[in-house]
Amino acid sequence: MEILSLGEKIKKLRKEKNLTLKELAGERITAAQISHIERDKSYTSYELLEYLASRLGVSVDYLLETKEMQAKKITDNLIIQSEIYIKCKDLEKSKEEINKVMSICTKYQLIDNYGRCNLLLATINLKQKDYNAAIINFEKSLYFFIQNNDKENIAKCYINIGKIYMEENFHKGAVSNFKFAEDILEENKLNDSSVKKDLYSNISFCYTQLNKDDEALEYIEKIKNLDITVNTKEEAELMVSKANKLMGMGKYEEAKQQFRLALELLEEEDNKNELANVYLRVCEVYENIGDSEKALDYSKRAYEIKKYDEDECSINVIIKIIQSYIQLENYEEARKYSKLALASSIKNKNKYFEYKALKYYSQIYKKEENIKMAIEYILKCINIVNELNDRKTLADLYIELGQLYTDISKEKELEYYQKGVCLYKNLEII
Structure with missing residues (x-):
């Protein structure tokens, strides 16, 4: 990948072919003239370049390249x-x-x-x-x-x-x-x-x-x-x-x-991810305007592209599907995709997505008014978020856990509210 002058190219090629100045010169010119050319101190005619190119096994165009x-x-x-x-x-x-x-x-x-x-x-x-x-x-x-x-x-x-x-x-x-x-x-x-x-x-x-x-x-x-x-x-x-x-x-x-x-080829693979991301973005648009059916449709399109992959994009797709099914109150389908998200996150050792999947389980059980199971999954979330040292999310989870205990135990409700508020204060949120 050297950038060479005409003379440097001729000298390099001559040495690679183990030719002396005299051998390269032949009957055409003198060894002294070749030496001058190699030091870029002599003008070279096109006819001479053709001769040198044929002797060195390269094209004239190669020698002429500036x-x-x-x-x-x-x-x-x-x-x-x-x-x-x-x-x-x-x-x-x-x-x-x-x-x-x-x-x-x-x-x-x-x-x-x-x-x-x-x-x-x-x-x-x-x-x-x-x-x-x-x-x-x-x-x-x-x-x-x-x-x-x-x-x-x-x-x-x-x-x-x-x-x-x-x-x-x-x-x-x-x-x-x-x-x-x-x-x-x-x-x-x-x-x-x-x-x-x-x-x-x-x-x-x-x-x-x-x-x-x-x-x-x-x-x-x-x-x-x-x-x-x-x-x-x-x-x-x-x-x-x-x-x-x-x-x-x-x-x-x-x-x-x-x-x-x-x-x-790599861009073609990227296009697959890009198209999935486009569908996810459209899904978010429909979520924001309250059309859960259309949001689900586009998240499913993204899933068809990514369902055989095991990466962050594929888990994001599954999460969008879960959100849409929860909005549509189809909790069985939401639970099915939560299971997929959980399995994928565990397989990929992605603790953040493992937490997200468990959080959706809790949300589903809460919607179904199965507060005991909702609490169980929030506690699992708390264990993971503790490992991740995400104090803001941990504080949010404590507040949510306190809310779940509202009709079960005032003592537990107060305990978890206090933990959440204490973390918020440490983070200077309140």
């Missing part, structure tokens, strides 16, 4: 490799690659790739929930992408800034950024269905938070008019390995193609 052209090819490949590291959740390794790329981009003034690097750094900071740093990187990316008139990446930056504002409950600011992105996508006829579905679901959610239910439903209708095919991931690691070998051989275009194929 340092800037080589830097562009190398950074293109390293950026794709960084994207793959991000998809594989190896964020530190990705940062290492990005820093290498930024150094090369600065040296050779590769504005477009410098912008892409800032976009990747922003993505990493977003995943690490460092929102201030992420916004700074997204704004830097915007500067470079606007310079290069890169509409697709400009839209991507606005979408991600919107997501950060949404995470921070600044829904008005989020909508503004989402609408900027929507305008760019529409004006430039950028028709990536997965991007649009994600965008529309987020706009819809923000409108419900701003009490604009009609606008929220309008964007759900837009989602219904789009279609996404869910694919599976395969052979990405093999492709990355092959691409790295091609990079080492200086075959940058072939390496880039392999990296791109690997990335597409």
Whole structure:
């Protein structure tokens, strides 16, 4: 992955082939002339380049590639490799690659790739929930992408800034950024269905938070008019390995193609999660406007995508289904999915989701007026939350437990109220 001048390339190839200056020169030129060329001190005609290329077993195009052209090819490949590291959740390794790329981009003034690097750094900071740093990187990316008139990446930056504002409950600011992105996508006829579905679901959610239910439903209708095919991931690691070998051989275009194929496979797997998240967001919109039937419908759609997975997204999907069934007073179905959530959380050793599943069991029994079982499950929740050292949630659970004891034991009711209030005071909530 060296970036070499013409002379440096010729010298490197000559040494790899164990040729002396005289052997490379042959009858065509002198050894002294070859020495001058290798030190970049002599002009080389195209005919001479053709001769040298044939002797060294490379193309004339390879010899003619400038340092800037080589830097562009190398950074293109390293950026794709960084994207793959991000998809594989190896964020530190990705940062290492990005820093290498930024150094090369600065040296050779590769504005477009410098912008892409800032976009990747922003993505990493977003995943690490460092929102201030992420916004700074997204704004830097915007500067470079606007310079290069890169509409697709400009839209991507606005979408991600919107997501950060949404995470921070600044829904008005989020909508503004989402609408900027929507305008760019529409004006430039950028028709990536997965991007649009994600965008529309987020706009819809923000409108419900701003009490604009009609606008929220309008964007759900837009989602219904789009279609996404869910694919599976395969052979990405093999492709990355092959691409790295091609990079080492200086075959940058072939390496880039392999990296791109690997990335597409990983993105297809990501699309599965993205589509599930879109349906979850639509589910939340319907929850907020009080339509439990529609909320259940979309949570079930997400479940069909994620039911064979064992990850955080799949448990979130099950939790949405439980919530919808509780709202619809279908407690048997709610209990069935609570059992699924509990089994999945225990299998994945995820204590937080184990607590959530047990909490729904308690909620179901409370709705059925089986207070004894509701208390039993709240006590199990308290044990887990104690382990997690989540004092705010623990305080909430003590208050809830006190309420459950209202008609059973005034002594227990007071005991648990006091525990909850004491924790609230320590946390300076009251």
